[in-house]
Amino acid sequence: MVRGKTEMKRIENATSRQVTFSKRRNGLLKKAFELSVLCDAEVALIIFSPRGKLYEFSSSSSIPKTVERYQKRIQDLGSNHKRNDNSQQSKDETYGLARKIEHLEISTRKMMGEGLDASSIEELQQLENQLDRSLMKIRAKKYQLLREEIEKLKEKERNLVAENKMLMEKCEMGGRGIVARTSSSTTTEEVDIDDNEMEVVTDLFIGPPETRHSKKFPPPN
Secondary structure: OOOOOOOOOOOOOHHHHHHHHHHHHHHHHHHHHHHHHHHOOOOEEEEEOOOOOEEEEEOOOOHHHHHHHHHHHHHHHHHHHHHHHHHHHHHHHHHHHHHHHHHHHHHHHHHOOOOOOOOOHHHHHHHHHHHHHHHHHHHHHHHHHHHHHHHHHHHHHHHHHHHHHHHHHHHHHHHHHHHHHHHHHHHHHHHHHHHHHHHOOOOOEEOOOOOOEEOOOOOOO
């Protein structure tokens, strides 16, 4: 008798579903055992019934040991996969950078007037426009720096003028003080000379001291 092909969908009848579960569970456990014995493979099988009952099989000492080995293997595979992805990403980035460097070197040579033989008219026109824009930016920056330098020089000039003015004022004040002290000294000397001249007396006495009489000379004719 040929058995018909079983349709893969949930069995609605509870009794039929339980009978099918028991048969297939036993068959799966038997297959797991045969695989571990015939192929010397480490097999771990965990089954939960619709009611939550646990059925398990392990060819090793325990299922947790096999599960731990499985988790460790998954971590190693994930790390290797990540390293492979990083390596490929690094290769792509390196290739992209190399292409950009090559393009920049070609553009630099063209701007210097080299390697223009294979350039078309459109490329030469674009290169000329780019050079014009670059030249305008360079000139604008140069004029800006010149204006800033001129402003610095003007500021320095103003500071020097102010400092020179301050020094001239100090010199004028110092000159006035010297003139005043010189005038005061000259006046004092003149007064001293007049006093000395006033104290000079020219008298002539003849005879003994007790009968001394002053002799006055007549004024000259």
